Amino acid sequence: MAVQDNIGERAPRASLLNDPVVRGIIYQVLVAAAVVAFISWIVLNTAQNLAAQNKSTGFDFLFRTAGFDISFTLFPWSRTSLYWQAFLAGLLNTLLVSIIGIFFATILGFTLGIARLSSNWLVARVATVYIETIRNIPLLLQLFFWYFAVLKAMPAVRESFALPLDIFINQRGLMVPRPLPDQEFVWVLVAIVTALIAAIAIGIWATRVRTATGRYPGQVVLAAKVADAIVSFLVALLAFSLLANMVRGISMPIMLGASVLVAAVSVTRFAPFGRATLAFVFGLTILYALLVAMFPAVPQLLIASGSAIGGLTMAWITFARATERPPSEGRFPFALLILIAVGIPSLVYWATGAQLAFEIPVLARFNFRGGVQLPPELVALVFGLTIYTAAFIAENVRGGIRAVSSGQNEAAQSLGLKEGDRLRLVIIPQAMRVIVPPLTSQYLNLTKNSSLGAAIGYPELVNVFTGTTLNQTGKAIEVIALTMAVYLTFSLLTSAFMNWYNGRVALVER
Amino acid sequence: MTTDTAYIRDEFVPERPAPGRAGGPIMWLRANLFATPSDAILTVLGVIFLLWAVPPIYNFIIGHAVFPGGTVEDCRAEGAGACWAYIYARFNFFIYGFYPIDQYWRPNIVFILGAALILPLLIPTAPFKRINAVLFFLVFPVFGFFLLSGGVFGLSYVPTEQWGGLLVTLIISLVGIICSIPLGILLALGRQSDLPVIKTLCVMFIELWRAMPLITVLFMASIMLPLFMPTGTNVDKLLRALVGVTLFASAYLAEVVRGGLQALPRGQYEAGASLGLSYWKRTYFIILPQAIKHVIPGIVNNFIALFKDTSLVSIVGIFDLLNTVQAASSDIEWASPTQAVTGYVFAAFMFWIFCFAMSRYSLWMERRLDTGHKR
Helix, strand or coil, X not given: CCCCCCCCCCCCCCCHXXXXXXXXXXXXXXXXXXXXXXXXXXXXXXXXXXXXXXXXCCHHHHHCECCCCCCCCCCCCCCCCEHHHHHHHHHHHHHHHHHHHHHHHHHHHHHHHHHHCCCCHHHHHHHHHXXXXXXXXXXXXXHHHHHHHHHCCCCCHHHCEEECCCEEEECCEEEEXXXXXXXXXXXXXXXXXXXXXXXXXXXXXXXXXXXXHCCCCHHHHHHHHHHHHHHHHHHHHHHHHHHHHHCCCCCHXXXXXXXHHHHHXXXXXXXXXXXXXXXXXXXXXXXXXXXHHHCCCXXXXXXXXXXXXXXXXXXXXXXXXXXXXXXXXXXXXXXXXXXXXXXXXXXXXXXXXXXXXXXXXXXXXXXXXXXXEECHHHHHHHHHHXXXXXXXXXHHHHHHHHHCCHHHHHHHHHCCCCHHHHHHHHHHHHHHHHHHHHHHHHHHHHHHHHHHHHHHCCCCHHHHHHHHHHHHHCCHHHHXXXXXXXXXXXXXXXXXXXXXXXXXXXXXXX | CCCCCCCCCCCCCCCCCCCCCCCHHHHHHHHHCCCCHHHHHHHHHHHHHHHHHHHHHHHHXXXXXXXXXXXXXXXXXXXXXXXXXXXXXXXXXXXXXXXXHHHCHHHHHHHHHHHHHHHHHHCCCCCCHHHHHHHHHHHHHHHHHHHHHCCCCCCCCCCHHHECHHHHHHHHHHHHHHHHHHHHHHHHHHHCCCCHXXXXXXXXXXXXXXXXXXXXXXXHHXXXXXXXXXXXXXXXXXXXXXXHHHHHHHHHHHHHHHHHHHHCCHHHHHHHHHCCCCHHHHXXXXXXXXXXXXHHHHHHHHHHHHHHHHHHHHHHCCCEHHHHHHHXXXXXXXXXXXXXXXXXXXXXXXXXXXXXHHHHHHHHHHHHHHHXXXX
């Protein structure tokens, strides 16, 4: 076989046009020239159009008086406020509804995502139907539904629905009590933060000691036993007072006595019986209250016996779980930490004599007086965004959990980890790696979707600024540029976070 | 048999009884609904929830509903459910908007032709794919436009302001889909390009559009587009929305296609280059067919989002399906307590049908295309 030997010869001459590097430069120059030409054409046209309409450009309009009303702002607003304050009001309203929406959508979305993977056929089916329905209906339509069909159809102010905790709902929105902290309340806030930090520090320290020596430090074990008893007493008191609401004839001494008994039992080896009793009482009372509210037509005796069966099942489950619990020396001291985080602020509250009063909304002649009045637009927007985004978050969560290979679960089982520990230590950390990036983009989507509030009259950025301000000033370019800048900032912040997170959790391979 | 090795059994383990029934409805119930006590509680809570939620919904939609043939008085009666008679009476408005009634045959032809062309396109085994695609993506939009707007071949002129309802929803989503495909592919290729200027321009374009909510894009299109054009040009309102939707959709599509491009092994690019193919030939014959195939489910999901997003054009004053429903809900002739809700349920059902069909199609394609790639 003849082999041509080219070594040492010069490369064949070729046209400069066929050189990839030269070509690339020519292409780029052409494209850049075309883009520049296109942009200057647009700029020239715009300048001409603006000149024809006698309009000036510049951001000086931001410091002029706005002169319109905004129905809901987070800071005092009057007709003499300036346009930049309108911008700020819109931006704050966007952030407010986004943060509330993200909070609820995350809870609902995680619940639904896990429910869809449940081994319980019914629960999985209900979650699937929810997700498949909500995902395939436009958000704007859902917002219209909540706003025009549900909230606008609420009763008039006189016939407001009264919800628990002095919350009222009517055509004009949601009326909630306004907290009125006094001067000393600052100390309680300080105590809350300090106690929380202390509790977390103790938790970390105890875990470290246990990792190093194999057992929790002695002081913590002793304190945890005391805390267990105190928390049992308080929980028992809560349970029996709920029971006293349902069944007449349970007086204060009986409640106290029973609670002390439960607390005393909780430090002995008969603790499972105490926990089962509490589970029964909670199951019975909560189920009863729920069912009575849901099915007013069904006779109460039937509901009571059904609730009792539910409570007994709860007691059975709790008893079975409690007997499998390791002795208190081997348990993480949850009760102690909760007691520290809640108890110390309560003590400070009581000791300083601070007052946290609530201004309760009261029906006056024409409207509610006092309290905070959340406009129906805000409520509808939060409802719509939460319900819509939760369906997408649920799918991300499901995908993330499914992405963890079953071998991980089996390996964790073979190490002897319990189901809870398997989820907490093995499955969830790996699933989060997959869940967090799409989750952040869902959060960004929710923030962007909050601009649909403009369609139902919620005064967020697009409504107040890109809508009203643009109409009044006619400064189309400046207003739209500012709006774009805001959303671009949100988007860049989100992707910066995502890159940071991805870099942190990425699998380190060879 | 006996042995002196202590750890070997010298007798059989006694037989165990046969397992209980492994199948049947009772075992199914036990396995799926009552496996553990907490499972049982969840099931009972679920049943309670369904008992509470389903009857009112059933009564509203079917049980107490007023069907076509009923009158306004029936809908206004105490406790009446959905007023389907109202939907029936206003159905043409929801489908065609303000299109002249004697010209309904024109949108009808467009609907039928569109369905006839898209069905064989969606069935992978149907023949004549190339001709079919050319007809659907190039010929059909032009033909449909002239048929709908008229003014030529003796057809009366129907301005776009009179188009409305489902017709406009379908037009916007179809134009958005058809125009965003080539644009999105070009943007994705540009983003993967080695040429820094082109890459930067594409990244800027994609990230800018993706950062903004569609409603801002539509505002921008309806306010800024007339400013950008030479003085005196009049840009049709529907066209402005179409431009906004298309650019928006193409930025999202570009990201999906980029995923497909990145999923291809380097060897494919290099093999193409070693065959001496030019960039465009390599891209067209080797890279794109494989990359697009990878991301068909993602593209369909994009189309679902686009279809839902078309409802936003109602904010800039175009009468799409949602806006016609919203406008009709203040119709005094059919005023009843359930009028608005009925309209929303109807619109939701229409949107749901299209989106659900698309998502099932994407799942089916995913499973079909998945086979060759499992190792």
